[in-house]
Amino acid sequence: MLSSPWRADFPALAVLETQGQTYLDSAATSQKPQALIDAFTGYYTCGTANVHRAQHQPAERATRAFEDARIKVARWLNAACPTEIVFTRGATEALNLLAYGLEHRVTPGDEIVVSALEHHANLLPWQQLAKRRDARLVVLPLDANGLIDLQAAQELIGPRTRLLAVSQLSNVLGAWQPLAELLPLARAQGALSVVDGAQGVVHGRHDMQALDCDFYVLSSHKLYGPEGVGALYGRGESLLQLKHWQFGGEMVRVADYQSADFHAAPLGFEAGTPPIGGVIGLGATLDYLSRLDAAAVTGHEQALHMKLLAGLAVRDGVRLLGAPQIALASFTVEGIHHGDLAHLLTEQGIAVRSGTHCAQPLLKTLGVEGATRVSLGLYNDGLDLERFFSALDQALEMLR
Ligand SMILES: Cc1ncc(COP(=O)(O)O)c(C=O)c1O
Known part of the structure; x- marks a missing residue:
C-alpha cells in the first residue's frame, strides 16, 4: 500500500x-515536520535577540543557535568547514548574490554557460549579468531524456567560458544531471561552477567535497524547512572570489563616512538582520532528517x-x-x-x-x-x- x-x-x-x-506539490514547497514547529515555538517563546551584536544572554543564546545551524548545514552537505556556508533568504537570493559577486570576473565577449532546462532563478540572474557585462549567454541543449547533452557541452564550454551554472535536478523533468562529467569541463577551462541544488538537495545526501563544484545553492522550504531561508555553499577559495553585494550592518568590519572594510564570508555576505528563527528552524529540520x-x-x-x-x-x-x-x-x-x-x-x-x-x-x-x-x-x-x-x-x- x-x-x-x-x-x-x-x-x-x-x-x-x-x-x-x-x-x-512538494517541488514547489514542502509541508513541515513537528520538529521544526517545536523549534520555532522554543525559539520564539524563550525570548528573541539579534545575532552577532550584543553581549547579553538572549543574544548569546540566539547567536549560538544560529551558528549551530550553520554547522548542521555544513555537515548535511559535507562542506569542509562551516564558514563555507552563507545564509541567504532562499536559492534565488543566493543565485543573485553569485551573479553580482562574480560580475567582476566577466568581461565583454566572455561566456556564461547555462543549460536549456534552468528554472528562471538560475537563468535570469546570469542573463542579466551577461547584459551588464556585454558577455554572451551560452545555452547547453538537452538530449531526448532531458539530460544536458555532454557532447554539446564539450564543444560549447571553451576558453571564453567564465562561469557554468546548471541545475542538479530539474524541477520540470526530474532527471539528475550529469554533473560528474559537466563540472570538470568548466574546471578545465578555469571557469567557476555553480550548481542549483534547490530540487536535488531534497532527495538523498550530496557531498560537496565529492561533487567538486565551486558553489551550490539551496532553499530551506523545499527541504521541509521554513521559508525565507536559503544557503549558499562556496568552496573556501571560491568564496574569496566573491565581491560584496549587499551592504549594511554586521557585514562590515570598519566603517567611516567615505570608506569601509568588510568581513570575509560568511558574515560579509549576510548584511542586515538575517532570518534568525528560520535559520534555527532549518537546523532543527536537518536534525530531524538526520534521524531518518x-x-x-x-x-x-x-x-x-x-x-x-x-x-x-x-x-x-x-x-x-x-x-x-x-x-x-x-x-x-x-x-x-x-x-x-x-x-x-x-x-x-x-x-x-x-x-x-x-x-x-x-x-x-x-x-x-x-x-x-x-x-x-x-x-x-x-x-x-x-x-x-x-x-x-x-x-x-x-x-x-
Ligand atoms: C530548480 C529550482 N531552482 C531554484 C528555485 C528557486 O527557489 P526559491 O524560490 O526558493 O528561491 C526553484 C524553486 O522552485 C527550483 O525548483
Missing part, C-alpha cells in the same frame, strides 16, 4: 486530509515514483516530459489544456502544479505551452496517488 512511516511527523497532512486535500533512515526514505520515494510513472503510462494521451528519475512527473494530455485539467483536479482536492513551472524557455523548447506536475515528498503515500489517479480519470472523462 506504500504507506509513509514519516507521515505522522508532518501535522499539516492530517489537517489537509480533513479539508479533503491531497498534497502533491536515508536508504528507507530513498526507497520509499523511488517506489512511489515508479507507481506514479506506471499510472501515467497506462492512460491514453498522456505524454511525459523527459524521463524523470525521482520525485516528480510533468505531463501533458493530448487535446486537453493543462489549465482545464488543473481546474478539475483542484475541484477534487488534488494539489498539483500546472503551467510553465518558472521555466518558460524550457517549455518552449519542448514545444508545449504548459504542463501538469505531480511532485512527491517523503510523507506522500500510495493512497495519495490513488486519489490523484481517480481524480485524473474523472477529469479526463469530463474533458473528452
Whole structure:
C-alpha cells in the first residue's frame, strides 16, 4: 500500500486530509515536520535577540543557535568547514548574490554557460549579468531524456567560458544531471561552477567535497524547512572570489563616512538582520532528517515514483516530459489544456502544479505551452496517488 512511516511527523497532512486535500506539490514547497514547529515555538517563546551584536544572554543564546545551524548545514552537505556556508533568504537570493559577486570576473565577449532546462532563478540572474557585462549567454541543449547533452557541452564550454551554472535536478523533468562529467569541463577551462541544488538537495545526501563544484545553492522550504531561508555553499577559495553585494550592518568590519572594510564570508555576505528563527528552524529540520533512515526514505520515494510513472503510462494521451528519475512527473494530455485539467483536479482536492513551472524557455523548447506536475515528498503515500489517479480519470472523462 506504500504507506509513509514519516507521515505522522508532518501535522499539516492530517489537517489537509480533513479539508479533503491531497498534497502533491512538494517541488514547489514542502509541508513541515513537528520538529521544526517545536523549534520555532522554543525559539520564539524563550525570548528573541539579534545575532552577532550584543553581549547579553538572549543574544548569546540566539547567536549560538544560529551558528549551530550553520554547522548542521555544513555537515548535511559535507562542506569542509562551516564558514563555507552563507545564509541567504532562499536559492534565488543566493543565485543573485553569485551573479553580482562574480560580475567582476566577466568581461565583454566572455561566456556564461547555462543549460536549456534552468528554472528562471538560475537563468535570469546570469542573463542579466551577461547584459551588464556585454558577455554572451551560452545555452547547453538537452538530449531526448532531458539530460544536458555532454557532447554539446564539450564543444560549447571553451576558453571564453567564465562561469557554468546548471541545475542538479530539474524541477520540470526530474532527471539528475550529469554533473560528474559537466563540472570538470568548466574546471578545465578555469571557469567557476555553480550548481542549483534547490530540487536535488531534497532527495538523498550530496557531498560537496565529492561533487567538486565551486558553489551550490539551496532553499530551506523545499527541504521541509521554513521559508525565507536559503544557503549558499562556496568552496573556501571560491568564496574569496566573491565581491560584496549587499551592504549594511554586521557585514562590515570598519566603517567611516567615505570608506569601509568588510568581513570575509560568511558574515560579509549576510548584511542586515538575517532570518534568525528560520535559520534555527532549518537546523532543527536537518536534525530531524538526520534521524531518518536515508536508504528507507530513498526507497520509499523511488517506489512511489515508479507507481506514479506506471499510472501515467497506462492512460491514453498522456505524454511525459523527459524521463524523470525521482520525485516528480510533468505531463501533458493530448487535446486537453493543462489549465482545464488543473481546474478539475483542484475541484477534487488534488494539489498539483500546472503551467510553465518558472521555466518558460524550457517549455518552449519542448514545444508545449504548459504542463501538469505531480511532485512527491517523503510523507506522500500510495493512497495519495490513488486519489490523484481517480481524480485524473474523472477529469479526463469530463474533458473528452
Ligand atoms: C530548480 C529550482 N531552482 C531554484 C528555485 C528557486 O527557489 P526559491 O524560490 O526558493 O528561491 C526553484 C524553486 O522552485 C527550483 O525548483
